[in-house]
């Protein structure tokens with residue numbers, strides 16, 4: 052869907068992006084991950100031709116961006132910014148209607164679509180005639196997402212979409228985000244500097260440093276087979292994830308406590324799963340029932356976290 | 371209360387003029403504003419795109435605004451003549467800076483994320499401009515337009531200086547005539563216009579239209595309507611054009627007398643004394659009002675028309691002396707009277723020309739002149755008492771004071787101290803009655819109209835006759851102030867109508883009556 056071939060960009064003397072190449076398959080989510088200033092935003096903006104690469108090419112749907120009218124290109128790509136970038140002089144409904152209007156949709160169609168998005172993003176219905184400054188940060192960000200989704204573009208670019216939110220709102224929106232049907236079939240490229248977020252949301256992670264790719268791969272690959280010391284170092288702070296990854300459910304079984312018997316969607320055999328994959332699944336659902344022989348334990352991500360903590364303290368004590 | 375009554379009386383008497391001037395004022399303000407917006411808005415948008423050019427362009431607009439209005443108007447005259455054109459250009463230049471600056475600031479201060487979002491959603495550059503940048507910058511741009519409007523309402527009063535009309539005619543006429551009602555009749559409407567327009571624009575600024583297109587329709591429409599006011603009161607067609615100072619326009623012994631006594635009907639514009647002579651020289655005006663001994667007559671090759679029906683009071687110049695000084699120094703009278711009969715209007719004009727235009731010193735000019743007439747004697751450097759000579763602050767009086775100084779020093783043992791530059795009539799006259807000076811040159815008309823108590827009917831009767839005025843002021847000054855009017859020097863520095871010498875000769879116009887006949891025959 053998106054194919055990037057050796058793109059470079061230099062501002063004055065700062066080399067922002069150097070010989071970058073990657074592919075994003077249809078329906079896949081790629082995360083551009085790295086510390087601040089490593090060239091993530093620049094890379095993202097070259098995808099929808101907000102920035103023209105000095106060298107190299109970007110292909111969207113097999114067409115070279117250089118040969119496509121940039122406005123037409125952008126009409127087919129949703130864009131979400133860190134600070135929402137809503138038009139302060141437009142109402143929420145008007146903001147959400149921008150792209151459909153540029154595409155000359157009929158009024159009635161626009162109205163239906165707006166209502167639909169307001170519902171899907173859990174926004175209050177009276178929000179339509181409000182102005183952006185009257186909204187909370189979380190609402191503004193949701194409207195920003197709604198605006199990008201309005202014309203149902205196949206591709207969505209997001210630059211630190213949750214970066215400006217407080218942690219509670221961020222987690223709430225993030226979990227909504229994971230379940231939003233609108234996003235399921237979209238090709239998404241998202242920028243973040245938050246490793247946790249990257250691992251939660253990405254099918255692929257492109258780890259960047261000083262304008263170059265350190266490693267690109269699935270979260271698992273990055274954790275299991277870091278290509279260099281740098282990658283290792285970058286993920287060092289994320290030892291938790293690493294330990295989740297390496298720990299089997301069997302090892303931690305004694306520490307796991309059941310939280311009761313709420314209804315569950317999924318039942319897993321503890322023999323066959325790693326702690327990490329259970330955590331992954333818990334991102335999409337609240338409760339999971341684990342089975343080991345005849346024992347049954349219902350867990351949440353929090354209860355698993357507790358178990359892990361206990362396990363770690365126990366092991367620390369014996370050493 | 372009386373003041374207020376007389377003010378409203380003035381307004382109702384002059385309501386035609388007031389309406390006319392107000393409409394002209396509105397027209398001037400908005401024509402220039404309209405042009406300024408058409409130029410400044412695109413320029414402001416342009417420099418918001420090319421930030422490097424912002425400094426230089428804002429700098430130039432800023433410098434334009436620091437040029438004093440009168441100077442700017444003066445500079446325009448040789449290029450654009452007098453009247454509406456230079457006034458609009460000057461107002462236009464003043465209005466540029468606030469609009470360019472605010473357009474620039476308004477656009478460059480828009481949140482970068484909003485612009486990025488606009489572009490990222492697929493808007494073209496022109497869509498970003500009209501749907502995002504202009505609407506968001508609109509309040510700031512409107513603030514600039516408000517500033518420009520208020521500036522223009524103010525500066526437009528100066529348009530009266532170059533014959534472009536407006537409320538300045540009342541304001542400056544009132545100042546010149548010391549007529550408070552007239553000043554207020556111009557100043558109050560001007561202030562009200564500024565307040566009203568500012569208020570209306572502030573309303574417009576707050577209205578939230580989503581689409582800039584609406585303004586683009588409303589604003590020019592409004593401006594054009596307002597601008598058109600200027601053209602409602604069109605001048606009557608006529609071949610010759612007169613330019614009179616605001617003061618002259620309002621005086622009985624000025625334009626009013628010309629109409630009443632001579633029945634002179636000429637297309638007239640109001641213009642400042644500072645630019646009037648040059649405007650006549652450059653054929654922008656054909657007839658102007660001026661002072662008969664002004665050096666500019668010669669500098670710009672103009673002649674005065676004879677006031678054959680005597681509407682202008684005589685302003686014959688003579689030394690007025692404190693009786694005490696005459697008693698103590700009896701020889702003084704004879705010495706001062708030596709000058710009598712030697713200087714007529716054109717001689718005085720010539721002398722003034724030398725001082726004002728050739729920049730010779732009054733001492734030089736006085737000495738050369740006395741030499742030429744055989745009146746010069748080397749100073750005796752005597753040890754007598756000191757005579758103090760006063761003069762008002764303009765060239766003619768300086769020259770006369772120097773002549774008297776030379777005459778006294780050459781013909782007596784008295785010593786002399788000159789106290790030149792005593793400001794206006796009142797200061798000189800008070801200095802004389804308080805024995806701070808012994809004499810100064812005064813004009814009969816001034817003595818009659820400014821110093822003596824007003825007796826309208828008597829004055830009206832004697833006004834036309836120079837002998838009668840002279841003997842009246844002589845008698846009254848003697849009686850009331852113990853001041854003696856010596857023999858008149860000869861010249862009469864009064865109001866006069868002036869024309870270019872060439873044109874007057876071609877048309878054989880020597881007097882105001884000739885002018886009137888010419889106008890009637892060439893309708």
Ligand SMILES: Nc1ncnc2c1ncn2[C@@H]1O[C@H](COP(=O)(O)OP(=O)(O)O)[C@@H](O)[C@H]1O
Nearest residue numbers: 062065066067086087088089090091092093094
């Ligand atoms: N418009 C620009 N002009 C000059 N330097 C820029 C510009 N945009 C980005 N840079 C520089 O390029 C580098 C990469 O920036 P960016 O892509 O924004 O990083 P990130 O999004 O990863 O924080 C930084 O050093 C930044 O200072």
Ligand SMILES: [Mg+2]
Nearest residue numbers: 088091092093
């Ligand atoms: Mg960034």
